[in-house]
Amino acid sequence: MRATTASLVRWLDAWAEDPKDAERDPRAIDWLRTLPFLAIHLGCLFALVVGWSWTALAVCAGFYALRMFAITAFYHRYFSHRSFQTSRFMQFLFALLGSTAVQRGPLWWAAHHRAHHQHADSEGDTHSPREGFWWSHVGWVLANGNFRTRMDLVPDLMRFPELRFLDRFDSVIPLLLIPALFALGELLHGLAPELGTNGWQMVVYGFCISTVLLYHLTFSINSVAHRFGSRRFETNDQSRNNAVLALLTFGEGWHNNHHRSPASTRQGLRWWEVDMSWYLLRTMGALGLVWNFKSRPSRSVDG
8 A cells, every 4th residue: 555655646746755665676667656657648549539630730749849849958958968058047947848748857857867878888877778679768767766866966956946846746747738738729629610629639639649759759869879870989888870860859869979979069060960959059049048058079070
């Protein structure tokens, strides 16, 4: 009963203590705790019930793009690597927007990614394909041993109470997002019925389908981009550049480039290596919202 209660509490409070943690197999999956993750996947099947509309597809694509940018530019390049600077207010907005992607809180995400770079494709790597494709893609996310935020790896971020709040109660923003999308769909249904959408359609396409696409394309950087692609640099890992993933993940697919220079804001080093997150960050820089971008490697190591 205590284990069940702890799993349910952690749906809302990711920092909740459970004295049984030390006894659990770190690679085992607590299916009750991960039920919301599974439910989002199952929610995609309701597309067969709610039908589709161009409006729903547009919202799905737009919301995917917005949240992918939040993950790549903010959770990854800012919180994990501090590859540029911004104000505390913008930092909070970055964390808030990143939280809508349902990939846990900003501290959890950054801590696990920093651990990955410390031990990339070696013992201690959180999600190395050495442990199997399934593990590197999604198994590590669900495993008991990776549930907690590794606070010792993010002391620079732990200073901010607003970030600690978003990390501890990482389900709050997604839970608010669902009724917001439902309300949007119902509003459109009432004001513009010719758009052919409604509340439940917005939830299925705008939240479930969009989130699942976001999950697995983000996870593919850990799995696919360490198995398939080209290697410009002889890094101490198996990272690879994958142009298809780069297009779908706003530049993250230039993964070998990234492992060559993790702190660089820009990951597409050649003019033809499309890096949408870099272009958007440069635009934000021109507006004075972010600054002090860290540079890429010198041309002498561009390959």
